[in-house]
Every structure is written in structure tokens, then in C-alpha cells.
Amino acid sequence: MSTLHPIRSLEVYDIRFPTSGDRLGSDAMHPDPDYSMAYVIVRTDGSPELEGYGFTFTIGRGNDLCVAGIRALEHLIVGVPVETFFADMGAFWRRITGDDQLRWLGPDKGVIHLATCALVNAMWDMLARSRGLPLWRVLLDMTPEELVDCVDFRYLSDVLTPDDAVEILRRNQAGRDPRERELARVGYPGYTMAAAWLGFSDEQVRALVREAVAGGWNAFKMKIGADPEADRRRAALIREEIGPDRVLMMDANQRWGVAEACAYMGHLAEFNPLFIEEPTSPDDILGHAAIARAIAPIRVATGEQVPNQVVFKQFFEAGALNFCQYDPCRVGGVNEMLGVLLMAARFGVPVCPHGGGAGLDELAQHLCAFDYIAVSASLEERFLEYVGHLHEHFADPVRVVHGRFQLPERPGFSSELRSEAIAQYRYPDGAQWRR
Amino acid sequence: MSTLHPIRSLEVYDIRFPTSGDRLGSDAMHPDPDYSMAYVIVRTDGSPELEGYGFTFTIGRGNDLCVAGIRALEHLIVGVPVETFFADMGAFWRRITGDDQLRWLGPDKGVIHLATCALVNAMWDMLARSRGLPLWRVLLDMTPEELVDCVDFRYLSDVLTPDDAVEILRRNQAGRDPRERELARVGYPGYTMAAAWLGFSDEQVRALVREAVAGGWNAFKMKIGADPEADRRRAALIREEIGPDRVLMMDANQRWGVAEACAYMGHLAEFNPLFIEEPTSPDDILGHAAIARAIAPIRVATGEQVPNQVVFKQFFEAGALNFCQYDPCRVGGVNEMLGVLLMAARFGVPVCPHGGGAGLDELAQHLCAFDYIAVSASLEERFLEYVGHLHEHFADPVRVVHGRFQLPERPGFSSELRSEAIAQYRYPDGAQWRR
Secondary structure, X not given: OOOOOEEEEEEEEEEEOOHHHHOOOOOOOOOOOOOEEEEEEEEXXXXXXXXXXXXXXXXXXXXXXXXXXHHHHHHHOOOOEHHHHHOOHHHHHHHHHOXXXXXXXXXXXXXXXHHHHHHHHHHHHHHHHHXXXXXXXXXXXXXXXXXXXXXXXXXXXXXXXXXXHHHHHHHOOOOHHXXXXXHHHHOEEEEEOOOOOOXXXXXXXXXXXXXXXXXXXXXXXXXXXXXXXXXXXXXXXXXXXXXXXXXXXEEOOOOOOHHHHHHHHHXXXXXXXXXXXXXXXXXXXXXXXXXXXXXXOOEEEEOOOOOOHHHHHHHHHOOOOOEEOOOOOOOOHHHHHHHHHHHHHHHOOOEOOOOOOOOHHHHHHHHHHHHHHHHOOOOOOOOXXXXXXXXXXXXXXXXXXXXXXXXXXXXXXXXXXXXXXXXXXXXXXXXXXXX | OOOOOEEEEEEEEEEEOOHHHHOOOOOOOOOOOOOEEEEEEEEEOOOOOOEEEEEEEEOOOOHHHHHHHHHHOHHHXXXXXXXXXXXXXXXXXXXXXXXXXXXXXXXXXXXXXXXXXXXXXXXXXXXXXXXXXXXXXXXXXOOHHHHHHOOOOOOOOOOOOHHHHHHHHHHOOOOHHHHHHHHHHHOEEEEEOOOOOOOOOHHHHHHHHHHHHHOOOOEEEEEOOOOHHHHHHHHHHHHHHHXXXXXXXXXXXXXXXXXXXXXXXXXXXXXXXXXXXXXXXXXXXXXXXXXXXXXXXXXXXEOXXXXXXXXXXXXXXXXXXXXXXXXXXXXXXHHHHHHHHHHHHHXXXXXXXXXXXXXXHHHHHHHHHHHHHXXXXXXXXXXXXXXXXXXXXXXXXXXXXXXXXXXXXXXXXXXXXXXXXXXXXXXXXXXXXXX
16 A cells, blocks of 8 residues: 555645736736736655645736635545546546536636646646656657547547547657657747837837847747837837847737727738737637638737637637647646647647746646647747746746757656745745735 | 715625535536525615625535635725716726736636626616616616617627617617516516426426426426436426427536537437537537537527627627527626627527526526517517526515516515525525534
8 A cells, every 4th residue: 555645635825926016927908917826736645755736827816716726626636546546647637627516617717727727737747756757758658549538528529539639649659759859959949928018118128129139039929909009119129120030929918809900900910920819809719710811911829818628629620720829827737738739730720838927838848849749740830938037936947048948857847836936925925925 | 975885895605505415406417516606795885875785606616716706806896986886887897807917817707707797796786776676677777878888899899889789779669668568467488497407206307397387387498418218218208298389498518529419419309309408518619500500400509607798799600509598697797698688689599598596587587577678579489497496595586477487576686685594504604504
């Protein structure tokens, strides 16, 4: 019995970083975010004890609801040996998402799904730690059938069956080693969102973009949507700094209705944006499809507020997105990310996860590496979003060199916070908040 | 200054009814619900003090998250004179749903939107009480322009503009008085879900259906989806009791994928169901559309787990539902219900709200009366779902006579719980839970 590790307890923390003071993260719908995490540590009995770290991301108020959401899931796992879950991570996922009373709060969306994501990712972190491997390597070591078994196909199989998914994974097995060596050598491409938050001044933006070009970045995103003339002025400024060949992306953060989005982007086409992100409500699949048809060749990106794989399925089916930007803290953890990656491959849509926030890059880098090596087999128009702040609070932070994410090497999902960060930013009693 | 009424406080209660013991409410995905409410009382200063009552509905675990969600909205209204809100209920709705940090938890879905609904409906209840009128009458007394101003058209105007909506309301003004007299005389038609929960025995179902026929009911819904043979047997039994002309509806509660739904309903077509409700994921708009095309003339109903008007918009656009079953505790309160009713009228889709639960009928009856008198102007294939339990806990419960809901007459939204109910069912410290 000493080999079994029953889950003993969940420690859950409300962590908030006071980012709003610097307008970091500001956009057309969220002018003053305080980047926050509902953070969970899962511990086991057994010898040696095992630990897993997970979190969801929010932008401040309401983070306590996600903390409570994680606690509401506790009864589904405490006392169960982790070996039971590790032997069938698909069954584990269905258990966590299938509580017959809690599912009324979603299903698979909002606070309870954000909480689910934290807990699911904590268990994947524990699994990877228990094997002494980084998460991306754990995924690569699984057979196509084992990977596909992690995904819930109940509502996906009209567009992607388990057999289709196995076939996608099999056909890419040949080139895996060279792709892995390539990532180990040069890293996974990123784009930077660190230079053009809506609340920054033009001078700030110019200086930051210039610095980023010098640092090796080739792709840049700017926030737009609050003022058309200011957006044109700023787009011209950034184009001037980055030249015609580097990539410029734009992000409206849901500011418009369908007709407004089409009109607004007409006025920005001359700056040759690769895509417009979140031109309208993240719930409006058909609206995104109409915008995509109207503004081509500018393309449409969305996903950071798309709650689950069933909604992504329809974005793919309807041709409503050209870039899939799932958020690694919003969909239901690694299991749903796998479902999204497989559907994206089926529809030939590049995946560019939502990064930044607090710890989003730390998680997404693992899925990006796995996606390239085993699923998409392509880096064409794939980038992981990079925002430069808050990485110092993580035990195994992303390493970005010349605009590329270096392969993580330490065991786990890079999801562990440094204990000093907890002591400093715990809300409302951490040292930073007591001041 | 004595005429102003600043909002003083929110009292929020976790109310749970132990319904799972009787299998009341049991279906294919929710075998053991404990019908619950996150209940809020809004009080003001000023003289006389004003009160408003609102709630959201859940099925047990997680109700505490909705309680916390309501508290998280408190800062948006406390201290504001209700007169400010009453003068512009559209601005009030945008304020409650527009908190730039909280919206990350949705937007407009899950726990935070369930909480929003409770608070929004409490304010409409207060508005109606302050005028000494039932809510349906308050809505009828508003001009088309005033009503339309309550709705947020930001993401709707590609299918329905404010002008379109005004036009719908204007064209029905002629026949309003006769329709109101008709409702006052005979009431709004209902259907009963009280006879065929999944967990009931065949004998129980037969006895209950027979009793309901004798009581004047003409429309019946049964839960299906757990066992095809049992469903056929039970459908035959109910048809035998109700005869060929009364209406039979079926409800699968999201049990199937798209292909399974089509196959399963093929085996039940001979029992001539009016519709199949929730054949698949409530998020799968395109899946519902595919099922609707495949199983015609059986039609598709859904809505009790559709989170907001933007998702409903697409259900209408895609021809994905033939009956709109919004839940009066899930969409964002009266304002979003108005948006849904107006879109349904635009697309010619009958609205049959989700009833039952705890207090859902008490709320929905007001919107049904308003819908018939001012929006749809039709009773064809319109029914409000009825479930017979828990009404006794309300201060102004529904009155159902011969299968029809009688027009509510008391001031407000019929949303107030009797104080004994709070004392008995407060969780976990009410008398019923301490036993």
C-alpha cells in the first residue's frame, strides 16, 4: 500500500498582483486589471508525498469566487489515490466536470470551469513531476490512443471522432525527432504584447517597440477599439518602427458589434494587420464568421474568452476564426486543450494561445511544443503571445531568447509559484496588500 | 432629499430544498438535484424604505458560489439612489454586467451571470412594488421606446436593431386589451413536467398522468435518454393515458451527441412528440441545427442552460431551435428576457420558458403574460412549464387552474420567499438542515 498516494488536501490561495497602477494589461474593455490567480496546491499521502500546482487566471475582483470554486470541487478528488487518476486521465476529467449538481453552474463555463481548469492542470503537473519530466515530454511519451482517451468526444464526434484524432497523431509521428531538435535549438516563436497596451502613451509605445525590435521580436500586437483616430496614429507609428515585413496584430477586446467591426477594420487595413482579435462578443460564433467574410484578407482571431471545446468546435465548423487563441486557464485544463489542438489540426487552423496574464505563458509553452512536435507539425503563422511581467514569481519561469520560447526542462507544468510570491501577493493579507 | 432611496444593503441567503430524497427533478444528467436558490433582499434608506426580492436557481452544490457572486456585485449598487436606476434600467443593466474585472469571469455566463440575474430581478421587483403593480403590468405601461432602451443591442443589432424592436412592439398595440382580458379570464396555458421524472416508477407515472388529465392538463413532458427501451415503454404508457390529441414533449437533458440524438429520436417518432428538448450540449448551436434538420417533423427545443441573449441570437439565426426555453434565473434578468422575447418574435419562434425549479414559474408567468399581450400576440404552441412543488414557500405563489396560470395580481415580481421558508431551508443552519 505504500505505493498508493491518496489525495490529502487542497490548499487554495487568492493571489493578486496590483498591475492596474501601471496600466499594464489595459485594453478597450478592461482599463484597470489587477492580474490575479486562484492558485491550488494538491498534496497526497503516501511516501514520498506528491505535489501538484495549478491555477486559473482572472483580472482581479471575483478571484475569490474562483478560489471558492476550486474548494467546491474538493469532494470529487480527496481520498482517491492519484494512481487511479493517472491511469485514466480521461475518466478523471469526466469526474471533475461531471458532478451532477455543480454542472448546473456551467456547464463547462464561467467560474466553475475556471476552477476546474486550475485543478485539472494541477493534476497534470503532479503527473509530470511524479515522472520527473516536463509536461510536454509526458504528452509526447503517450501513445496516440492514450492521448485521445484523455479527450471527451461526447459532443465533438460530429466533426472529429476518436479515430480521426488518432490518425492525425499517427501521420505526424515520422518527423517528430527533427522538430523536437529544432525547438531545443531555437525555441518556439513568440509575439509580444508588451509594447502597446491601450493605456500607454505614444512615446512609451514607440520606445518599447523599438526596444523589442532590437531584442529580436518579429511580431507585435496592439490594443485598439477605444478611439479610431488614436488607433490609426498608433498603427502608423508602430508600422514605422517595425517596417513592412514584421507582423502587426490588432486586438479589439470585444468592443464592437458585427457591422462596427467591419467598418472599423476597413479604416485600419492600410496598416496590413495579420488579424483582428476579438472583434465582437466571444459568444458570437456566427458574428465572427460574418466579420471574417467581410474583412478578408485581414483575418480573425479569438479564443481567450471561449469557454470550452464545444464552442471552439463551432468556431472551426463555421469558419469563424482563422487563428485559435484558447486560454490555458479558461478551457478545462490539458484535456480540453488536447481536444482543441486536435480539432484545430483537423480544420487546418493555426493555434496561437492566449499568453501573458499571470502564468499563461508558463503553461501554454508546454502545449505549443507538443502541438508542433506531435499535432500541427507546422510553425507557419504560429506564435505564442508574450507579455513580460510577473514571470519572476514562478519557480520555473519561461525563458525567452530573441523572441522565442526556450523548451522548458524542469519536471512539471511550470505552474509552481515561488513561496515568496504567495507571501507577498496573497489577497488581502499578503505583504503587498497590507501596505 | 426624503424622496430619494439610496440602496443600503444586500441580504443574501443560501436556500436549499432537500428534493433529492424524492427523485423530484431527476433527469438523465441530474439524477439527484436539491433545488436551491441564492436569494437576495435589496433594501434602501429613505422613507418609506423600499425592498426588492430576487434569486437565482441551482440544483444544490455550488449554490454558495452564487451567493458569493451576488455579494461580489454589491459595490456596483450600494449607495446609489434607486431612482437613478429606475429612470434608466438599461444603464442599470450595463452597469451590473459591465464591471471591468468581474466580466472576465463570464462574460455573461456561469456563476457571475446567475448572480447578476438574481440582483437584476430584485431591482425589477422593487420597481414594480414601488409602483404598487405586478411586474407584467409595469412592462405593459412602458412605451415601446422605454422597453427597447432596457435591452443592450451592442451584440444584437446584426439581427435586430432597436428600431426593429420598437416596430414589433408597435404593431401589436392594437389588440392588447382583448388579449389582456383573455388572460384575466382563462389564464396562460401551461404544460406539466410534474408527472414523468426519470426516477419515477411506471406506476407512479401512470397515476400522475391520469390525475393530471383529470385536472385539465393538455400537455405533458417526459424525461428520456437513460435507456431507449424504458423510454419507449414509458412513452407508450403516457400516450395511452393522454390519447392521440394531447401534446407529448420529451426532454433528454443534453445526454447525446448529434448522431446519437438523431438515431434515438427516430425510435421515438411513432409517439408523436411535439419536440425533443436539449438533445445535446446547450453550447452546441450548430449541433442543434443539424439535429433539427434531421429529425423533422419532430422539433427541437432548448434554452434552460443557454447563458445569454448573444447565444440565443445565434440559435435563432441558425434555425437551431423551434421552441425557445430561456430560464428566468439564468439569462441576465428582465432586461435580457426582453431581448430574447423580441428576437423570438422577430424569428417567429414560440417562447416556452423553463419553469419548475424553485420559483421559476413565479417569475416566468409575468414575462409570459407580457409576451402574449405585447410581443408575440399569439398563444399558438406557447406553454409555460409547470412543476407542482415548492410554490408554498413563496409569498405570492402561482395559481394554476385547469392547466392554466392565472394572472398575478399582487405588486412585484412574485419573487418573495415567505420568512418561514428562509428559517427552515437556509443552508446549512436552517431547521430542515439541522435535523
